[in-house]
Amino acid sequence: MxxxxxxxxxxxxxxxxxxxxxxxxxxxxxxxxxxxxxxxxxxxxxxxxxxxxxxxxxxxxxxxxxxxxQGNLTSTSNPLDIAINGNGFFCMSTANSALPSYTRNGQFHVDKMGYIINDQKQQLMGFAALADGTVPVAGTLTALNIPPGTMAPRSTDAALSGNMTAVLNLDSRQGVPTVATFDPSNPQSYNYSTPLTVYDTLGNSHAMTMYFARASAGGPWNVYATLDGVSATTPPTAVGTLTFNSSGVLTTTPTTLTMPSWTLSTGAVSPWSPGKMDFAGTTQFGSTFSRDRVTQGGYTTGSLTGVSVAADGTVQGNYSNSQTKGIGRVALATFQNPNGLLSMGNNQWQAVEAVSGQANIQAPGAGNSGLLQSTQIEExxxxxxxxxxxxxxxxxxxxxxxxxxxxxxxxxxxxxxxx
Incomplete structure (x- = not known):
């Protein structure tokens, strides 16, 4: 024996x-x-x-x-190198198999069709973004795809752009301009001016300038506006008036002034108005004129310049117009018994439900799923x-x-x- x-x-x-x-x-x-x-x-x-x-x-x-x-994490220069810090597996799909596979190898790149794939040509699965760019945290698994083409422009007056905003301080010590009739070409006819770039319905940029002229000593301020140096009316008329109390707080109600409409020759909607300017937070203190914040929500068209992945799995496209757009969210799978997974080679596993249990698909950071780290790989x-x-x-x-x-x-x- x-x-x-x-x-x-x-x-x-x-x-x-x-x-x-x-x-x-x-x-x-x-x-x-x-x-x-x-x-x-x-x-x-x-x-x-x-x-x-x-x-x-x-x-x-x-x-x-x-x-x-957990393996050690090492930095790389590829934004599509993704490491899982914690529990979970990437969900992969391939045309040659009806069953998904799971991996911890996050070395990804993009194929000619825009799909995020690994070295075995398997597609990374996740939750696709909605039409408005909102990225869901759950839903039907689909292959994540980076859309081709350019980002459409958004005009300043679009509903998603919201109101323009201006937070300023108008010097209370200022008197009435020496020239009574407003003329944008004559600095003696107004006290202050501030520029803002706005975008029409085709994404063409226009230089809108607002002018502030004291209406009377210690009194309100008249607001004027030009677009590309041109007034909307001849002679120019005030867009509205800003009134302050003795403490320098804006009392104009509502705090928004509607900008006039201009005739455009760019092929965009014409006549066109950039919309409303909200002056909430503007003050009249005894200090020099200041421009604390002037914003608008429009932008021109943009080309895709790169992709980034956030810790919560959000995949965003970065565009040349300084905008980002949600593409989707990487999904992670966790199992009750990871040792019940069937090794398939190439760092791939398949679920054996009788042993490993069913895959629990969720967003990174949800439940017991780990978080993602972009430009990192797990050794x-x-x-x-x-x-x-x-x-x-x-x-x-x-x-x-x-x-x-x-x-x-x-x-x-x-x-x-x-x-």
């Missing part, structure tokens, strides 16, 4: 060395998870035997368990020093089992040589 025991030990040590060798070979494989060989003793069934007299007949490999511990979690020590241990085990076979052989030879 010692032959069988020694042989089982040789087989078990050999398989353990295979596991160690595979770990060492993949010590530089991105997203690889190290495995451990689990041993179990072997006993023969006996109807009349008892624990006091049983002798084992060897050992066997009970299981090879992967260790899904193999193999501890090379530990594996080399384990290799020495298994080598000694192999030698010891070989020695037990050799000793049994010598005993048998002695019995054969008895006279």
């Amino acid at each position: 010692a032959f069988q025991q020694g042989l089982s030990g040789l087989n078990a040590s050999s398989m353990a060395l295979d596991v160690i060798g595979n770990n060492v070979a993949n010590s530089s494989t991105v997203g690889f998870k190290a495995a451990n060989a689990h041993f179990a003793d072997v006993y023969a069934n006996s109807l009349g035997g008892s624990g006091a007299t049983q002798v084992g007949i060897g050992t066997s490999i009970a299981a090879v368990q992967q260790q899904f511990t 193999s979690n193999v501890d090379l020093t530990k594996e080399l020590v384990n290799m020495i241990t298994q080598q000694r085990n192999y030698q010891a089992n070989a020695q037990s076979i050799k000793t049994q052989d010598q005993i048998m030879q002695t019995l054969v040589n008895l006279r």
